[in-house]
Amino acid sequence: xxxxRPHLSGLSPNTQxxxxxxxxSLVSEMERIANSLxxxxxxxxxxxxxxxxxxxxxxxxxxxxxxxILAVSTRWRHLHFLVPEALKNVGFIPLSSxxxxxxxxxxxxxxxxxxxxxxxxxxxxxEGVKITNEAVxxxxxxxxxxxxxxxxxxxxxQVSRKxxxxxxxxxxxxxxxLGKILGFCKPLGKMLHHLAAE
Numbered sequence: 001x002x003x004x005r006p007h008l009s010g011l012s013p014n015t016q017x018x019x020x021x022x023x024x025s026l027v028s029e030m031e032r033i034a035n036s037l038x039x040x041x042x043x044x045x046x047x048x049x050x051x052x053x054x055x056x057x058x059x060x061x062x063x064x065x066x067x068x069i070l071a072v073s074t075r076w077r078h079l080h081f082l083v084p085e086a087l088k089n090v091g092f093i094p095l096s097s098x099x100x101x102x103x104x105x106x107x108x109x110x111x112x113x114x115x116x117x118x119x120x121x122x123x124x125x126x127e128g129v130k131i132t133n134e135a136v137x138x139x140x141x142x143x144x145x146x147x148x149x150x151x152x153x154x155x156x157x158q159v160s161r162k163x164x165x166x167x168x169x170x171x172x173x174x175x176x177x178l179g180k181i182l183g184f185c186k187p188l189g190k191m192l193h194h195l196a197a198e
Contacts, residue, residue: 026059027183034190049195053083056184060159060177061170068158069147069188070102071196079106079156082196101144102156109153111145111182115172117160137162140169145181149189155196157181157188 033047053067060067068087070079077095079102081087097103099121105112114120118140139160147155159181163169 023059023180023183026055027187029055030184030187030191034187034194037191037194047191047195049083049191050085052188052191056157056159056181060180062159062161066160066162068102068160069155069192070158071155071192072106072153079103082155082192101142102158105144105146105156105158106153109146109148111143111178113173113175113178114142114144116166117142118166137164137169140166141173143173143178143181145178145185147185147188147192149193154189155192157185 030052033052037047049069050064053069054064057064057067065084065086067083068081069083070081070093072079072095073092076092078092079095079100080092081090093100093103095103095106101112101114101117101120118138140163141161142158143160144156144158146153147157159173159177161169161171161173
């Protein structure tokens with residue numbers, strides 16, 4: 001039994017496959033980089049998560065600063081930012097936090113789409129940090145997904161859309177967006193294992 005293809009106004013029939021093939025090629029590239037990290041030599045030592053986040057942002061049509069990758073510290077029972085760089089030294093998120101979506105994602109090992117994020121109860125300390133020269137904007141929409149390695153949550157990826165209000169932040173995130181992000185999570189798990197291991 002086949003699924004009806006969703007109609008996306010304004011897009012040519014060829015746009016969807018192109019996006020999917022672009023996503024698959026990025027996942028393949030990330031897999032190759034992640035595998036090279038395990039090798040003694042190669043480009044592994046030169047890889048930066050910031051450049052990976054930039055590629056993910058481009059693929060999803062968001063700004064680079066709207067992609068965050070956090071690692072789980074099992075020793076300290078918290079999440080800490082790996083990207084954006086500007087948030088690395090701002091603080092951490094306790095895994096026990098009831099107001100942080102990232103903590104809930106890590107605890108429950110379940111992805112979520114929050115297209116009304118600005119109205120949900122959440123910690124705002126990281127939102128107020130100036131990452132670029134642009135004015136600080138509130139997160140309006142967010143996808144949060146666990147990054148796993150061997151079935152264990154070792155990090156969280158969050159992709160957001162910021163703006164003065166939900167309308168100015170752009171389109172709602174969809175199940176297709178979540179599917180892409182989940183595709184990125186497997187190679188990210190391998191990368192975090194090498195780059196953020198305790």
